[in-house]
Amino acid sequence: MSIKKLYSSKILVLIVLIISILLIINKYILEKYPRLYQDTFNLMELNRSAESFEMASFYLKDGYYQDINKSIDLLYKLEKENKGRAYSGLCQIYYKHYNDVKKNYNGMDYCYRAMSENYLKSFIITSYIYKDGIGVLQDADKAFELMEKAAKNGNADAQYDLAEMYQESYSSYSNRLPKKYRNAEIINDNLFRYGQPKDIMSYVWFNISAADGYIYSKVQRDTMSRYMPKPNLKLAQKISKDFYRLYAKSPN
Numbered sequence: 001m002s003i004k005k006l007y008s009s010k011i012l013v014l015i016v017l018i019i020s021i022l023l024i025i026n027k028y029i030l031e032k033y034p035r036l037y038q039d040t041f042n043l044m045e046l047n048r049s050a051e052s053f054e055m056a057s058f059y060l061k062d063g064y065y066q067d068i069n070k071s072i073d074l075l076y077k078l079e080k081e082n083k084g085r086a087y088s089g090l091c092q093i094y095y096k097h098y099n100d101v102k103k104n105y106n107g108m109d110y111c112y113r114a115m116s117e118n119y120l121k122s123f124i125i126t127s128y129i130y131k132d133g134i135g136v137l138q139d140a141d142k143a144f145e146l147m148e149k150a151a152k153n154g155n156a157d158a159q160y161d162l163a164e165m166y167q168e169s170y171s172s173y174s175n176r177l178p179k180k181y182r183n184a185e186i187i188n189d190n191l192f193r194y195g196q197p198k199d200i201m202s203y204v205w206f207n208i209s210a211a212d213g214y215i216y217s218k219v220q221r222d223t224m225s226r227y228m229p230k231p232n233l234k235l236a237q238k239i240s241k242d243f244y245r246l247y248a249k250s251p252n
């Protein structure tokens with residue numbers, strides 16, 4: 001047997017081996033998820049906790065078995081345990097499954113109810129709804145305001161998204177500094193010649209999110225710090241320090 005044929009046969013054996021491993025993994029996943037699904041519902045019936053209702057709802061709206069109506073029913077039950085979570089989950093269904101529920105489901109009402117409970121994730125979801133125009137007119141400024149609200153209440157995900165909104169000049173609010181820092185001494189020719197306020201504020205929110213443990217924000221912040229002019233970087237670091245004292249991480 002030639003070296004070429006031997007090499008080809010080894011490649012073939014390796015391919016067969018990889019396919020076999022993938023089939024075994026797939027079989028394990030197919031068996032495992034229904035068990036997890038059923039175990040979740042058993043737990044829900046035993047202790048009827050907010051966590052078990054939410055987990056059961058996850059399997060129905062996003063998980064292995066998808067049943068949007070059943071998920072909605074479970075979230076209605078969760079309302080008695082935790083209104084913020086329940087309304088936020090119903091808001092998320094509206095965002096992710098709008099085409100399935102739009103006719104008989106007032107999802108935006110649940111979004112606003114969740115926000116009235118100050119459930120921060122609902123501010124993020126509603127921001128996405130306005131950003132993408134899901135069942136509403138697209139409104140960049142409204143999306144920005146809602147994301148900023150969640151960010152200023154300490155949500156690291158919102159802080160990251162807000163930093164990106166600044167970076168992309170997403171709304172009319174994206175290219176301005178907070179009032180405290182808009183004075184003649186700080187806003188000088190060099191600042192606008194070598195960088196815009198949007199870059200400074202983008203750095204600020206990446207920096208705060210990184211301090212709150214968001215790893216992707218750390219990468220973005222470190223990248224920006226390498227190309228930002230020194231005066232801008234110094235100002236961004238000063239604002240970051242001031243903001244972090246005000247907008248510490250929230251568990252919500």
